[in-house]
Every structure is written in structure tokens, then in C-alpha cells.
Amino acid sequence: MTITDIIKNATKEAITSLYGESPSQPITINETRKDFVGDFTVVTFPFTKLAKKKPDEIGEELGKKLTEEVDQVTGYNVIKGFLNLEIADSYWSNFLQSVNELTDYGQLPPTGEKVMVEFSSPNTNKPLHLGHIRNILLGWSCAQILEAAGNEVVKVQIINDRGIAICKSMLAWKKFGEGETPESSGIKGDFLVGKYYVLFQTKLNEEYAEWQSTDTADTLYTEKAKEGQSKEAFFKAYEKKYFNEYSDLGKETKALLLQWEAGDEDARALWEKMNSWVYSGFGTTYESLGVSFDKLYYESNTYLLGKDFIDDGLSKGTFYKKEDGSVWIDLEDAKLDHKLVLRSDGTSVYMTQDIGTAELRYKDFGTKKMVYVVGDEQNYHFKVLFEIMKRIGAPYADGLYHLSYGMIDLPTGKMKSREGTVVDADDLVAEVIQEARNSSTERGDLDHISEEERSEIYKKIGLAAIKYFILKVNPQKRMVFNPQESVDLQGDTGPYIQNAFVRIKSVLQKAGQSSFPLATEYTSLESVERELITILHKFPEVIQAAADHYDPSLIASFNFDLAKSYHKFYHDCKIITAETPEAKDFRLLLSSNVSKVLEKSMLLLGIEMPNRM
């Protein structure tokens, strides 16, 4: 039982015995704010009705009783109805000892649950960019957090490796590529394919521009344009129709897609070749970010799945068929719309695939919980998907969760691929590492070690900066990505936290001890020391909260609090040259355990600690 539970229970009992009635609401207990004396605060307002007394009086009576009856409570004060309880130093130092004895403090007991986390899930027609990075970091971090919370975790992605977009880059390469390969050009595979995707768009634009001066186009404009609509605006809006109905490139692309779907050998071979380039490129990016997956799903294998459920649902009346043969589901009673699940030609849509894929995954892993890390533009899609899964009776339907995150904006505005403002993942990673190298070189602390070791450290620092910068923001919120701030090494940043760790490593090394005697004689704690221990104390509940809410930003701010507190402690208290041997032992023990927790909790964000920096 935790100390907060002890206090809660004791409060409940005390209220009952004092006022003859058990409180109906759950007891709220908070950490005491820094400007007041005490560790935990009981809010007495909710008891006023029951006790028929003023909050202050209740606070006094309750405080007295709790001090008498709970060993750990040594004193109290009441301010405006808030009862601040002081916890014995011995409780905190005993607690520190117990953390010290654990090798895996923070690891929560097994839940017996298996959770799947899907993240990244890119298209294979262009390189990964900043948006993917947020997705990847969130997914990876969530997986770590869920694991720490006692779950077995399976990390997967579904790769969007087929479809019209992929065919565009394939066609462009076929027509204009002249056999170019990553080897022949020296261009990283995913960038090379991306180059042809862009080229396709350029060629299409040219073709479209030319077409706009034909008679057909003219007639169309005069007939269909809205009043006052300029030629430019009209054709801009007409682009998709043009692609589908008039464009030669469009026709060829669609033909290629049909060939691919029919299993045409050449089409498949080209597809496999170009995809393999992309995968090798992605592999490099994932490696540089330090992430990996347990299983990859490919849309080319899953895009036909899900139809069985539609048939089954049709016979049960979950779905209905329109006259044209298309199949729909009516979700109006769930405040959603009617949604198409099968086209009139019998082919499936995105939704259908997702139904099938969920089922496939359940068969593969038996996971009753699945987390989809996907941008918030698909909120509605997942609402609908989850509702459908419920209605077709999937046994895991209640365990589906959409970890939705906001788009990333640049200080200059939205990222737009068309305007070339997209930040490439690889460039960004290289940049932050370079930045770490620059500052470190300026400092000169690492001059005496090998370049190889240094590079490792720069990489850790740079990645810490970028990862922490992104993960500290609540996923739900849109965030502004300022490149300059993302490589900051001071203040509320990853490197600041690493620095606390490095300082500890340095002190421990200088102290020359590998283990620390139990410092039971050290009985009167400095306030910074107590604060540090109370933060350590919170670690398990922070992990639990982060897992419950699928929110790494809680872990990030925990890390910052701990590091900040340690920096202050380090500044205020002498460790090796402490006043007494007991103080020295205690502080070494404290430092050692802070470093242990820092390291573990940064790993929950996918951030590694250097031993020096």
C-alpha cells in the first residue's frame, strides 16, 4: 500500500469515527504546494456537510487524529480548510533504501494483458518527414510505457505499399527514369522514389497546363464554371476530375494499377524493386531514430481483407445494401453517419481493410488491446471503425484505442509538401546531431576521447533534444516546431536531463564506491533531499497515468522535475565533501538512485543517457 492510500484510508476512518458518518465521495489528497509546510494535503471542504462544521475546525480535528493514529504522519497545519500533513523523514529515507534494493524500480506488476501498438505506417512513395517523427516517437514511447506498466507489447506498422499513389512514382520512373537506381545515382532509396513521385506531379501539371488551352477545356469552362469563377480557380478545382477523365498520365497510372492488381509480372517486379529501395531507406531512418518493430503488415496483403465480415454482417442486418449494390452501415444512433463499407463494384474501401486487418492481428497475436497511433485528421474514421467493430461483435472491440495526435506546424505556418516546406526526417536528425557536436566542441569537455566515442555521445545528445522536444507536448495538441528551439540544450530540454545524469555519474565515479551503505543514521533531511525522494516516490504512479492516458508528455515532465530538483540539490548540498560521513553516504545513495530512475524513465521516451557529455 502506498503512503497516499494509507492516508486516504486513515482519513476515511477518522472522519467516520469523528462525525459518525462515512464520507460518500472519494477522498482527494494532493501534494502540498511548495510554499506551505507539509507533504500531502487533505481537502476538508467536502466534509463540511457531513460534519456540520467549518473546514478549519475539521482540519484541526482531522489533523490531530491522523497525527495520533498514523505512524508516518508527524505533524500538521491547517490553512483555509486545507490540512497539510507532514510525513516523517524516516519514512522517506526508508523508502529510498527500498528503491535502492530494487533493480527495476518503476516496473509495474504484470497485468497479463497483451497490447499491440501500431505506429509509423508510412506510404512507400516518399521519405519520412517531421510528421512521421512525431508519430514514431509517440508510438515507440507508448510501447515502452505500456511495457513498464506491466503489459506485453507488440509493435507493428502497416505499410501502405500499394495503390494509385505508388503507381504514380512507378510510372514516372518507367517513363523518365532511364534505369536510375540508388546505386547508380547515390541517392537514398526512399528519396529516389520520392523524386519520381514529385516528377510525376510535375509532368502531370505540364500536361494539364497544356490541356487547359484546348477547345475541350474551353467548352468545359464556359459550361461548368460558376459565375465569376476565374479560369485559374476553376481548373484548380477541376484537377482531380481531369486526372480521372482526360489525362493520359492518369490513364496510364490507372492501367498500371489494374495490371498490378491482376498480378502482371512486369508491374509486380517494378513494384517490388522500387519498394525495396524505399524499405532500405526507411530502415536507415528507423535505425537512426533507434526504433524497431516486431511485425510488419503490408497493405498489399491486407487490402482485400474484411469482406467476409461484410457478408456476415449483411446477413445479420448490421449492414445494408443499396440498389446499386454498394454496402453501408447506419450509425446514426451512435451520432455518426451512414458509412460505405463496400463499393457498388464490390471492391473494398479503407474501412473494410481496417476491419479485416484488426481481425488478422487478433488472430496473429490474440491482443485484446490495440493502439493506433494516427494523426487527428482521422479521428472520425476511427470513431466509425471502432463502432463497427462493436457491432460486428469483435471480442476486442472495447480495447481499441486511437492515439490521436495533432499536426506539427512550423513557425512559418503549415508544412506543405507542395510548397516544399516539409522537414525531412533524415535531415532533421543529422542537424540536431551536428548542433550537439558544435556546442560540445565549443565546450571542449570531450576533447580527450576518441572521435568514435564522441560521435556516439553527440548522437545521444542530439536525439535527446529532438525527442524530448516533441514528446513533452501533450499528443492531442497541435504543436509548433521551431528548429532553433528543438536543438536547444538548456532549460526544459532532453540534454538538461542528460546533464543531471552525467553529473551524477561523475560524482559517483569520484567517490569511488560501487555500492552505498544503508545510511540509517542520517535522520534529518534537507528539504531538497526530501523533495527528490518524493519525486522518486511518484515514479510508479506517473507510469501508470502515462499508460492509462497513452501520454508520454507526463513522463517527460516527470523527468524534468527530477532533473531540475537534482540540479538544485547538487548546487545546494555537498556530496563527497559532506559535513558528516552519514550525509555523504546518504547523498551518494540518493544520487545513485536518482540516476537509476532518470535513466529508466528517459528510456520510456526512447532517449538514451550518455555517461559524459
Add this chain to the structure above:
RNA sequence: GGCUUUGUAGCUCAACUGGAUAGAGUCCCUGACUACGAAUCAGGAGGUUGCAGGUUCGAAUCCUGCCAAAGUCACCA
């Protein structure tokens, strides 16, 4: 237009899900290295929590109405 989300210091973010005087970082001032690592610490300045009502002991948080931004309302993915 309907629905969903967001709006907090100049800027980037918090606020334990209804609790005390709304906190950090950054920026701008000011102090602390012959110190266990100054990527640090301490102090100052900076706020009508988008606006207006309501609910109650108590609201950034819940309710209503506006305002602003974003997303979505495809036989696209």
C-alpha cells in the same frame, strides 16, 4: 453549414482531471565558477486563462452562447 478538437506570460509548454496566491522553460535585466561538471544555480520583470453569462464553499478545468484557429463531413488513403 453540421460534428470534433484546440485557445493559458512576447514565444514554447504545464497545471495531479473541481482545490490554496495559475506554474516551468525561453527571451530581457541582475548576481554565483582558484567549486563534486556553469549544458548549472539564485533573484527580478512578464497574466482579466479568447469573450460573456451560469453551476458552488471553490472554475483554466463542468454547462450555455458567442469569437478565433485546425480537422472532418469521398464509391480517397
